[in-house]
Amino acid sequence: MDPLDIIKQFYPHDTPLFHTLVNHSRAVAAKSLKIADTVSHLNPDREFIQAAAMLHDIGIFLTRAESIGCTGDKPYICHGYLGRQLLDSLALPAKYSLVCERHTGAGITKENIESNDLPLPSRDMVPQSLEEKIICVADKYHSKSPKQKNRLITTQQIIKDLGKINIDHAKRFSIWAKEFQL
Numbered sequence: 540m541d542p543l544d545i546i547k548q549f550y551p552h553d554t555p556l557f558h559t560l561v562n563h564s565r566a567v568a569a570k571s572l573k574i575a576d577t578v579s580h581l582n583p584d585r586e587f588i589q590a591a592a593m594l595h596d597i598g599i600f601l602t603r604a605e606s607i608g609c610t611g612d613k614p615y616i617c618h619g620y621l622g623r624q625l626l627d628s629l630a631l632p633a634k635y636s637l638v639c640e641r642h643t644g645a646g647i648t649k650e651n652i653e654s655n656d657l658p659l660p661s662r663d664m665v666p667q668s669l670e671e672k673i674i675c676v677a678d679k680y681h682s683k684s685p686k687q688k689n690r691l692i693t694t695q696q697i698i699k700d701l702g703k704i705n706i707d708h709a710k711r712f713s714i715w716a717k718e719f720q721l
């Protein structure tokens with residue numbers, strides 16, 4: 540399976556959004572593999588990490604995020620579960636689509652979705668597998684925004700930013716960052 544072939548099914552080749560997505564996804568894949576090196580004793584599936592990291596944001600075109608060229612009609616926070624639907628429609632093994640659904644924030648709990656009335660299906664969307672956690676964490680170090688492209692994002696900054704959204708996000712991320720020596 541070549542993730543680029545799948546991306547090209549939904550993103551016209553050579554458009555700015557295609558390049559934004561592919562550049563970001565490559566950066567996240569590279570960071571994910573570096574993180575995997577820190578837990579090699581747990582035998583992370585590197586081939587799966589590479590492919591799933593390339594596909595984790597495939598749902599963004601269905602959302603509205605004008606700063607990065609997304610002109611869909613759903614709120615940006617929906618891109619995870621929308622990506623899951625896309626990959627499920629292609630009959631990929633569920634482990635790929637679960638990475639999409641579980642990578643936003645530091646995962647999102649059902650309780651968080653319900654208490655904040657988030658526009659998401661009411662179910663737990665928190666990373667469970669080692670590979671899901673690695674890709675979710677790696678994603679936080681790489682922005683898609685053109686303004687932030689060359690900014691070095693530190694672990695402390697990520698924890699601070701996640702804490703502004705929800706303290707539980709910051710707590711989950713902190714535990715994983717420690718585990719991955721970040």
Ligand SMILES: [Fe+2]
Pocket residue numbers: 563567595596678
């Ligand atoms: Fe991402």
